């Protein structure tokens with residue numbers, strides 16, 4: 587692989603306290619840009635994949651994921667430990683917004699924002715569809731039990747941690 591650079595992470599957007607039942611099927615009726623803040627936050631499936639380090643081939647632009655995650659990712663819940671302060675604590679944590687979502691081509695294929703941005707529907711295991719926030723973990727679509735914190739990995743060793751399951 588050609589010379590690489592570290593790719594910014596983006597936030598896990600979770601708001602577990604928001605009622606799912608009051609917002610049923612809003613993602614089918616509204617564009618990302620027209621969603622309320624609560625609806626936008628609800629979309630995040632909590633997979634944690636966007637909080638993994640990525641390597642970008644400078645020549646081809648191809649982005650490869652590693653199984654090394656941001657130190658603020660809670661490995662038990664796959665959520666950010668400091669979501670509200672993430673931009674202050676992690677300079678590479680790029681904030682995903684309705685205006686910017688189309689630019690984030692490197693989002694994982696299963697990411698709800700990417701799916702809707704591409705005109706696709708949410709998968710059956712998404713909590714808004716199945717009503718169970720743990721289903722994603724049960725079915726292995728999150729990073730749970732698959733990743734290691736950056737705290738234990740020297741930054742120049744990232745290439746050894748490239749994975750292809752994302």
Ligand code: SF4
Nearest residue numbers: 595597637656666679
């Ligand atoms: S600070 Fe880290 S764990 Fe939190 S949202 Fe950003 S990349 Fe994810």
Ligand code: SF4
Nearest residue numbers: 630631633634636697
């Ligand atoms: S990849 Fe998308 S759905 Fe998964 S945690 Fe990140 S923003 Fe949420």
